[in-house]
Structures are given as structure tokens and as C-alpha cells.
Amino acid sequence: MAATRAHARIQGFGDSVFTRMTALARQHNAVNLGQGFPDFPGPDFVKSAAKQAIDADLNQYAISSGAPRLKEQVAIDYAAALGRDVDPMREVVVTNGATEAVFDAIQAFSGPGDEVVAFEPFYDSYPASAAIAGATFVPVRLNPPDWSFDLDALSSAITPRTRLLLLNTPHNPTGKVFSPDELEQIAHLAIERDILVLTDEVYDRITFDRAVHIPIASLPGMWERTISVNSTGKTFSMTGWKIGYAVGPAELVGAIQSVHQFVTFASPTPFQDAMASAMEQARANGYYDQLKRDYTHRRDLLAASLAQAGFETLPVGGSYFLMADISNRGFETDVAFCEWLVQTAGVVALPPSAFYLDPATAPLLARFCFAKSDATIAAAADRLRAVLE
Numbered sequence: 001m002a003a004t005r006a007h008a009r010i011q012g013f014g015d016s017v018f019t020r021m022t023a024l025a026r027q028h029n030a031v032n033l034g035q036g037f038p039d040f041p042g043p044d045f046v047k048s049a050a051k052q053a054i055d056a057d058l059n060q061y062a063i064s065s066g067a068p069r070l071k072e073q074v075a076i077d078y079a080a081a082l083g084r085d086v087d088p089m090r091e092v093v094v095t096n097g098a099t100e101a102v103f104d105a106i107q108a109f110s111g112p113g114d115e116v117v118a119f120e121p122f123y124d125s126y127p128a129s130a131a132i133a134g135a136t137f138v139p140v141r142l143n144p145p146d147w148s149f150d151l152d153a154l155s156s157a158i159t160p161r162t163r164l165l166l167l168n169t170p171h172n173p174t175g176k177v178f179s180p181d182e183l184e185q186i187a188h189l190a191i192e193r194d195i196l197v198l199t200d201e202v203y204d205r206i207t208f209d210r211a212v213h214i215p216i217a218s219l220p221g222m223w224e225r226t227i228s229v230n231s232t233g234k235t236f237s238m239t240g241w242k243i244g245y246a247v248g249p250a251e252l253v254g255a256i257q258s259v260h261q262f263v264t265f266a267s268p269t270p271f272q273d274a275m276a277s278a279m280e281q282a283r284a285n286g287y288y289d290q291l292k293r294d295y296t297h298r299r300d301l302l303a304a305s306l307a308q309a310g311f312e313t314l315p316v317g318g319s320y321f322l323m324a325d326i327s328n329r330g331f332e333t334d335v336a337f338c339e340w341l342v343q344t345a346g347v348v349a350l351p352p353s354a355f356y357l358d359p360a361t362a363p364l365l366a367r368f369c370f371a372k373s374d375a376t377i378a379a380a381a382d383r384l385r386a387v388l389e
């Protein structure tokens with residue numbers, strides 16, 4: 001179709017930076033620390049559960065809002081995290097990844113003339129989802145090195161037209177875990193201005209050192225106005241299965257379900273069943289503690305490799321990304337640096353400017369993903385050293 005036939009709402013979406021960097025990586029046979037997904041296999045107990053589900057002929061459409069077995073497991077997890085009962089049938093909806101949950105929620109709660117506020121840098125589907133809804137996307141800056149925000153800036157970004165505040169903690173691409181004080185400030189504003197909060201918590205199980213993930217829905221007065229979005233893809237290293245979900249009060253989840261039924265109708269049945277088994281087993285077999293230990297090891301390995309190559313990295317509380325300072329490397333933009341890095345060193349990093357509304361205002365950093373095997377991180381380290389020493 002001719003580009004000019006595309007509606008104005010989606011013009012400018014173009015190819016995402018992920019697509020471009022993946023193409024460059026292939027071209028240069030590069031070690032890919034750009035894309036945010038594991039290059040190691042997901043756990044055997046999760047894979048077996050999927051095989052069993054397929055063999056048990058759980059292969060037809062699931063109930064649109066999600067397989068009851070999975071919704072029950074999600075409700076158990078969120079009840080524990082929020083310290084309240086969660087009704088699996090009315091307060092949980094299963095979606096095709098967190099991406100679809102965010103998309104559905106933005107369509108459900110905003111439209112033309114409305115505003116959606118989000119912290120910047122932001123996951124790139126957020127502004128696209130707002131654009132498809134016809135809503136205006138309003139960014140509020142997180143400032144390095146600790147990625148704090150200015151409370152007055154947040155307060156003035158929220159107007160009578162604001163419908164939704166998007167929060168992502170632990171945060172991609174910065175690795176920030178919002179502190180209890182920050183969450184209280186956000187909650188206070190949300191209640192005072194009567195807006196909804198959508199919190200994307202896909203990295204909630206991947207936190208480091210003393211950082212603690214606090215779901216904003218657990219704060220007083222917040223359950224009523226919060227949609228908590230999560231994804232089994234990150235937690236169980238099965239990003240290709242695209243099993244995500246949203247949790248919240250029945251009225252909000254019902255509105256998301258109204259959109260979901262016409263976007264994808266339902267998520268793949270055997271993978272929903274497998275994730276129900278995975279969540280049930282993980283609670284008992286120590287998987288979540290092991291996940292943290294494994295990611296702490298990978299983070300330390302990559303941070304040490306980058307340090308050896310002369311890069312300073314910013315502190316990371318959660319997620320599987322490290323931000324490296326590239327301001328003294330002589331590049332005008334992070335894109336120029338990342339292109340040079342893939343062409344010269346054969347290592348892919350992502351330019352975080354792709355997570356800004358105006359890329360020219362992004363700080364000079366590069367995002368390296370450590371959801372990678374030791375061998376991949378070691379290979380990247382060798383290449384970085386060879387070129388940069």
C-alpha cells in the first residue's frame with residue numbers, strides 16, 4: 001500500500017530502532033546485546049508444561065479473557081503482592097503480552113482530546129498506542145544518573161484532559177526501580193487529580209541488591225485507579241509465547257476486556273496453560289530466587305566487561321539493561337555511536353534516544369541488554385576490548 005494511504009495517526013511510526021539494529025546486527029554478524037530478550041533457553045519445567053498442554057489437546061480458542069487456570073495463578077500472585085484478594089474471573093485479563101495489555105488499556109481509557117502522561121524515556125509502544133487512540137502523549141523526564149523526576153514537572157503535566165499516567169517500574173531502558181517516596185508522590189497526584197495509573201511491571205521479578213519493587217496498586221487508595229500490567233515472557237524467559245496480563249478492579253479490567261476481545265480475542269491456549277503450571281511450580285521450587293541470582297551474575301559480568309572496555313555504567317536496580325555513558329567517545333548522537341559499534345566492534349547496543357519523543361534531547365548513553373548467556377557476554381567483552389582499548 002502506498003505510504004500516503006496510511007492514516008496520519010500512524011505516519012511516522014516507520015521501522016522501530018529494534019528492527020533497524022537487528023538488520024545491522026545480521027549484516028555484521030554481530031553479538032546482539034541490543035534486543036531485550038534472553039538468548040538462553042527458558043526453563044525445562046515450563047517447556048514440558050507447554051508440550052503436555054499441546055498433547056492434552058488444549059489447542060482451541062481459550063475463553064477470551066483468559067484460561068481460568070492461568071487467571072487463578074495470576075490472582076494468587078497479585079493477591080500476595082498487593083495484600084488484598086484478587087478475583088480471578090473479574091479482576092484479571094490475559095493478553096498477548098504486556099504490549100497488548102498496554103495497548104488495550106490506552107484504547108479503553110483515552111481518545112481524541114485526551115492526554116496520556118508517561119515518564120520519558122519510555123517503552124516505544126506507549127506513544128504509538130496513544131497515537132492509535134488519538135490521544136496526546138505527554139512525556140515527563142527522568143533525569144540521569146538516578147533517573148529522578150521533578151515533582152512540579154509531573155504535577156503540571158497532569159491537566160484536566162489527562163486520563164492515564166503510565167508508570168514502568170522496574171524501568172526499561174534505565175533500570176530504575178521507583179522508590180517508595182516516588183510512588184507515594186505519584187499516588188498522591190493520581191488521587192488528587194482523579195486519574196488512572198497504568199503500571200507496567202514486566203520486570204518485577206528481576207531486581208538487584210537492595211532495590212525492592214513495590215506495586216503502586218498496593219498503596220492506599222490506589223487499587224481503585226490502577227491497572228497493573230505484567231508479562232510471563234520476561235519472568236520465564238519465554239518472550240516468544242507472548243502471554244501477558246492486566247490486573248485491576250472489575251470495572252477497569254472489564255473495559256480492557258471489551259477492547260481485547262476485538263484486538264486478539266484470546267491468547268494461545270497451550271501457552272496459557274503452561275504458564276499456569278509454571279507459576280504454580282515457580283512458587284514452590286525457588287525459581288524466582290534463582291532468577292534474581294542468575295540476573296545479578298549476568299549484570300555483574302556485563303558491567304565488568306564494559307568497565308574493562310572503558311565504559312562507565314549507571315546504577316541499575318532492576319530490569320535486564322545496563323546504560324553505559326558514551327559522552328566522552330566523540331559521537332554527536334547515540335545512534336551514531338551504536339552504528340559505529342556494530343560496524344567496528346561487531347557488538348549491538350541500542351540507542352536510548354529511540355525512547356524519547358524528541359531524540360535530540362536524549363542524554364549520550366547506550367543500552368546494553370544482559371539477558372544473555374555468559375558465552376555471549378564474554379564474546380561481546382572480547383570484541384569491545386579489541387576495538388576500544
Ligand SMILES: Cc1ncc(COP(=O)(O)O)c(C=O)c1O
Pocket residue numbers: 036096097098099100123168171172200202230231232233239242243244
Ligand atoms: C517495559 C516493557 N513493557 C512491555 C514489554 C513487552 O512485553 P511483552 O513481550 O509481554 O509484550 C517490554 C519488552 O521489552 C518492556 O520492556
